[in-house]
Amino acid sequence: MGEWPKGYARHVFDRVDSTLAEAARMAPTLAGPAWIMSTEQTAARGRRGRPWSTPRGNFAGTLIMPMPGDPAQAALRSFVASLALRDALVTCTGQAARFALKWPNDVLCDGGKLAGILLESVGPHLVIGIGVNLLSAPAPEAVEPGAVLPVSLEGAVAPEPFFDALAVAYDRHETQMRTYGFAPIRTEWLRHAARLGEVVTARTMRDETVGTFEDVDAAGNLILATAKGRVAIAAADVYF
Structure with a gap:
């Protein structure tokens, strides 16, 4: 090791x-x-x-x-x-x-x-x-x-x-x-990312975003493709 x-x-x-x-x-x-x-x-x-x-x-x-x-x-x-x-x-x-x-x-x-x-x-x-x-x-x-x-x-x-x-x-x-x-x-x-290219739910204390997990950007944000376009999420709990 x-x-x-x-x-x-x-x-x-x-x-x-x-x-x-x-x-x-x-x-x-x-x-x-x-x-x-x-x-x-x-x-x-x-x-x-x-x-x-x-x-x-x-x-x-x-x-x-x-x-x-x-x-x-x-x-x-x-x-x-x-x-x-x-x-x-x-x-x-x-x-x-x-x-x-x-x-x-x-x-x-x-x-x-x-x-x-x-x-x-x-x-x-x-x-x-x-x-x-x-x-x-x-x-x-x-x-x-x-x-x-x-x-x-x-x-x-x-x-x-x-x-x-x-x-x-x-x-x-x-x-x-x-x-x-x-x-x-x-x-x-x-x-090694789980569920890349699949639909996930990102939930915060205030709201919830459902979209396809497309990427993680240069700032570490989760990038979801949603019905309203691409969304960058800085912090959330992700549900499959």
Whole structure:
């Protein structure tokens, strides 16, 4: 899986409230980027404050790093993290065909939700929280109606080897992003995008847009072809 990437600190805990919260506590003392993993989380959360179950055997990790440019550039790290997640899963399982990427920040396995990513800012730092159902998944009734159902790898991959593979993969894509910009990341992401060319629904707290998933633009927006023309969506939950 490669050696641990140079320049990244590595912290492994047995139990924390959440790796995002631990990253925020550690932020004032950090001299550079750091990866944090915990065997168990007791108060994890996902997007929009939704609870995220992390029993032992699943993966809970956070990367905290100096803010990489302006907020728009920082937001594009969700694509970097998505590619790194997929690469780590392929490395650990050898089963590339099973994994796809769902805009804006989920990884699917055999069509079900396997992993999620959450980006936040903590002062001058960006934190990227990652949860992966390596052992078990929440019950179907725990997710909102219409959402992609959660799945797991049922213990086929252990958390610490996955952690190492993820850090190596992230470093590779982050280096590519810093060297060449978003264009090659976008191209690679689209190669693995779920439901590209199909009709999807993008839903926000205020409205809903139905259209054919055509593209992701240079700013990371979802591009849908609708009855009223092409629409660029900056943030939404996507339903199949």
